[in-house]
Amino acid sequence: MNFTRWSARFPGTQRRAAARSEHAAAQAKRGEGAVPAARGAAGRAAAADGGPADPTTAGVGTGPGAGPAAARPDTPGAAAPALPSLDELSVREVLGRLPALVALVHGPEHRVAYVNDAYTAGFGPRPTGTPAHEALPELGELGLLPLLDQVQRSGRPRTAKNRTAPGGGSSYTVTCTPVEFPKEPHGPDADQHAHPGTGVMIHLADVTDHAEALERLRASESRQREAAVTLQRSLLPQELEQPDDLRVSAVYHPGGTEAAVGGDWYDVITLGAGRTALVIGDVMGRGVRAAAVMGQLRTAVRAYARLDLPPHEVLQLLDGLAAEIDASQIATCVYAVHDPSEGLLAYASAGHLPILVRDADGVVRRAAEPPGPPLGTGAWLHASGTIALGPGSTAVLYTDGLIERRGEDIDEGVAALERALAGAQGSPSVICDRLMRALGVDADHDDDVAVMVLQQPDRTGPEAELFHNAALDLLGGIEAAPRARAFAQGVLSSWRFPVELCDLGVLAASELVANSLQHGTPPMSLRLRRTDRRLIVEVTDGDDHLPRRRRAEPGDETGRGISIIATIASSWGSRRTPGGGKAVWCEFALPDKPPAG
Numbered sequence: 001m002n003f004t005r006w007s008a009r010f011p012g013t014q015r016r017a018a019a020r021s022e023h024a025a026a027q028a029k030r031g032e033g034a035v036p037a038a039r040g041a042a043g044r045a046a047a048a049d050g051g052p053a054d055p056t057t058a059g060v061g062t063g064p065g066a067g068p069a070a071a072r073p074d075t076p077g078a079a080a081p082a083l084p085s086l087d088e089l090s091v092r093e094v095l096g097r098l099p100a101l102v103a104l105v106h107g108p109e110h111r112v113a114y115v116n117d118a119y120t121a122g123f124g125p126r127p128t129g130t131p132a133h134e135a136l137p138e139l140g141e142l143g144l145l146p147l148l149d150q151v152q153r154s155g156r157p158r159t160a161k162n163r164t165a166p167g168g169g170s171s172y173t174v175t176c177t178p179v180e181f182p183k184e185p186h187g188p189d190a191d192q193h194a195h196p197g198t199g200v201m202i203h204l205a206d207v208t209d210h211a212e213a214l215e216r217l218r219a220s221e222s223r224q225r226e227a228a229v230t231l232q233r234s235l236l237p238q239e240l241e242q243p244d245d246l247r248v249s250a251v252y253h254p255g256g257t258e259a260a261v262g263g264d265w266y267d268v269i270t271l272g273a274g275r276t277a278l279v280i281g282d283v284m285g286r287g288v289r290a291a292a293v294m295g296q297l298r299t300a301v302r303a304y305a306r307l308d309l310p311p312h313e314v315l316q317l318l319d320g321l322a323a324e325i326d327a328s329q330i331a332t333c334v335y336a337v338h339d340p341s342e343g344l345l346a347y348a349s350a351g352h353l354p355i356l357v358r359d360a361d362g363v364v365r366r367a368a369e370p371p372g373p374p375l376g377t378g379a380w381l382h383a384s385g386t387i388a389l390g391p392g393s394t395a396v397l398y399t400d401g402l403i404e405r406r407g408e409d410i411d412e413g414v415a416a417l418e419r420a421l422a423g424a425q426g427s428p429s430v431i432c433d434r435l436m437r438a439l440g441v442d443a444d445h446d447d448d449v450a451v452m453v454l455q456q457p458d459r460t461g462p463e464a465e466l467f468h469n470a471a472l473d474l475l476g477g478i479e480a481a482p483r484a485r486a487f488a489q490g491v492l493s494s495w496r497f498p499v500e501l502c503d504l505g506v507l508a509a510s511e512l513v514a515n516s517l518q519h520g521t522p523p524m525s526l527r528l529r530r531t532d533r534r535l536i537v538e539v540t541d542g543d544d545h546l547p548r549r550r551r552a553e554p555g556d557e558t559g560r561g562i563s564i565i566a567t568i569a570s571s572w573g574s575r576r577t578p579g580g581g582k583a584v585w586c587e588f589a590l591p592d593k594p595p596a597g
Contacts, residue, residue, distance in 0.1 A: 100206070101172070105132050106181055106199030110148050112136060113181075113199065122170070122204075138165065139202070144174055148200050151176040155198075162211055171211035172204040228288045229254050232263075235295035241268045243276040244531035245340035245467070249428035250452040253441055255401075263290035263331070264399045264450035265298050269305045272573045273536050273585040274340050274529060277305045280397040280452050281333035281352070281375075293329050297322065297375070301335070308575035311335045311348035312382040315372070319350065322376035331375040334397060338389060338454070341469060341529065345389040348382050350375045353400060353414065356421055360392030360458060364418045392458035394431065396421055401447035402439050413439075428453040466532040468495060474513065474524040484513040484526050488537070491528050497535070501588060504568050505535055508586050512539040515547060515561040515584065523581075530590075534570070538585035546574045546582055 092114070095102045101119040103126070105112055110132035120126070126135050132148065133140055139148070142163045151158050157177045164171045179199050232254070240248055250266045263283025271277055279301050283294045300321050304314045314335050322331055334355065336347035347355060347367060351374035355367040369385025389395060396417070403413025420438035424431045431453045441449050459467060470491045474480045488509040492502040509526060516524050520541030529536040549562045565572050569586035576582050 101202075101204035103136065103202040104179070104199060105136075105148065105202065107197070108152075110145070110152075110200065119204075141165070142172070142174065144176070144202070147174075147176055148202075151178050151200050152198055154178075162207060162214075164211070170206055170208045173207050175203045175205075177201045177203065224287070228291050231288060232265075232291040232294070235291060235298060236265055237267055241270050241276075243268070243270060243274070243338070244533050245274060245456065246276055246338060247428050247455045247457060248276075248278070248452065249432055250450065251429075251432045251436065253401075253436065253445065253449040255446055255448045262286055262401070262448040263294040264401065264448045265294045266397070266450050266452050267298055267301060268452075269302055271305065271308055271337065271575075272571055272587060273538055273583070274531065275308075276338045278336045278338065278397060278452065278454060279305075279333065280399065280450055281331060282399040282401075282450070284330040284332075290329075293325055293331065296325055297331060297333070301333075308573060310384050310576075310578065311337055311346055312384040315348045315350050315375070315382045319375050319378060319380070319382070323378055325376075327376060329376065332371075333375055334371075336397070338456075340456075341527065343388060343390050343456075344386045345395060346384055346386050348372070348384045350382060353398060353403070353410075355387065356396045356414075356418060357387055357389060358394045358396075358421050360390065362422055364422050366414075366418075389456050391456055394421070394428075394453065394455045396431075396435070397452040397454075398435075399448075399450045401445070401449035402435070402441065402451055404447070428455055463532075466530070468530050470528045472526045474516075474526060476517065476522050476524065480517055480524070481510060481513050485510050487526065488528060492535075495530055498591065501535065501591070504588060505537060508537045508565055508569060508588075509539075511561045511564050512537060512584055512586070515539075516541045519543065519545070519547065520582070533590055535588040535590060536585060537588075538583055540577060540581055540583045542579075542581040544576050544580055544582050546576065547584060 095114070095116045098116060099118055101122050102114075102116040103112065103119055104114040112126055112128050112130055112132060112135045114128065115126045123136075123138050128135075133145060139145055142160075142165065144160065144163070147158050147160060155178050157175060159176075160174045162171055163174055177200065179201050181197060181199055233252070236252055240250060242248060248268050250268075252264060252266070255262065263285060264281070265283075266280040267278075269277040269279070279298075281294070281297060281301075283290045283297065285293075297318065300318060301314070304317050307314075309317075315333065318333065318335075322329070330351075332349075332351040332353075334347060334349040334352040336345050336355065338345050345355070345357070347369070349367075349369065349371035351371050354371075356364055357367070358364045365387065367385060367387050369383060372382045373380050387395075398417070400410070403417050404410055405413060417435065417439060420435050421431075424434045424438070426434070432451050435451060435453075436449065470487075472484065472487045474484060485506055488506045489502065492505045497505070505528070509528070513524075513526060516539050520543040522542055524539065524541045527536075527538045527540070529538070547562050549566055551563075562572075565586050570589045572584075572586040574582055574584045
């Protein structure tokens, strides 16, 4: 086979050859100018020096500086070398020397016309004249046979990247280019193996090194993502605190394998006196840095929650800390406090999505207080709002990964979550799973998601007998302490507590009321509350100065009340109330019930 004649058949080769012919003709025409004597003298001078008489045959033009001396300034008088023509190159020789694998096929069955030495070294000898699906089985295993059909039909090149050879060996980037074979004569004397019309040149570039580097990069990214996910999960609570009056469940779902882990987080914090703080937040960004910032914010929230401050004051402290941690990092957060005695959920939001509450009748409401700016912005006074959370109600706190979708308004996502919450029934963990499925969160979800569901149970029957409240308003005066002791004695006896626990409860009520009478201002009240796990004694008054435990001297007649409370109770604390006063409380753990039988 003479491959030299194919060079004129590659796309664009004919146009380049025609352009060279026209350029040579134009030069020859310019040589027949109005001064033939000068042209002839220049030609004779060039011939005397060993150069060509006709400048067009040497590939150089005429004019100043265009002679042989200009072509080889370091060798005066030397002849300019002739430029080779591409038509003189052998296609077989060029393709044979390529390090890439090259094969030529022709006809509708893609019969093999040629494979170069590199192809033979890579896949072994291949017979010519045989269809590609038989002679070149590796093309079928690389998925290239349909590509050959496309190239032949469209007449346009096609490229397939990173195709791995059978057995997981080398990887190739394959380019298929259409070629035109020379027309062969028809008739009884025509060659039966003539190449009919069009074919395809298959060029396989070995990109194994690139593929292996890409695989190592993916493995490194996978390890980094696993490290970030591990860090993220280790910074989240391993087990949620379960308050007496709430049922709480939360779930964290990292983004799919192509998404780096984010900074979503949540927490449940028992504050004492039956109150519970619930918090959820989102640190914008990806990777270990976002997870680390999240861990610092969660730790800070737990510390600030111990101060038992209103929600907006906690966010105010957190806002300043976020700016100190990383001023360029944006974080959102909603902090809520549930008080079972009042049946309310007090909350404050820093740029976070609204809390949703479904009432016992199935109506879903949004928290109405508008959110403030994200954490770290500073110069903003956050505000607290409240939303009712009565028996049988369910509340949902969540991050934007649950509802945010590309091309959709975020309000549409919140509305979709409202519809899903209205029909979701079951325990908090079941509702978490149903909301995730309803919103389309799966293993390939492109963002991480945190969801927290809390329920205020509607207790009936024997379970309801384990939860009681009793309150007494104190008008002050010397009769307030005896009234408080008598009230506590009667209530605790009716709740059938052991005698020892009744005595401790009465002593605690007496000490707290005496402390309020001496250091507080009206109005005052005593509240007793029992759950299935503890007894709570709480006294409120109108003074906002919080008591602190101090060491009384032997001669002091006062100052021992709080020390006594701290000694006999399981825990105690104090907080400022929204109306401008304070509440001082203590708790007693109930004794375990003896096993039945």
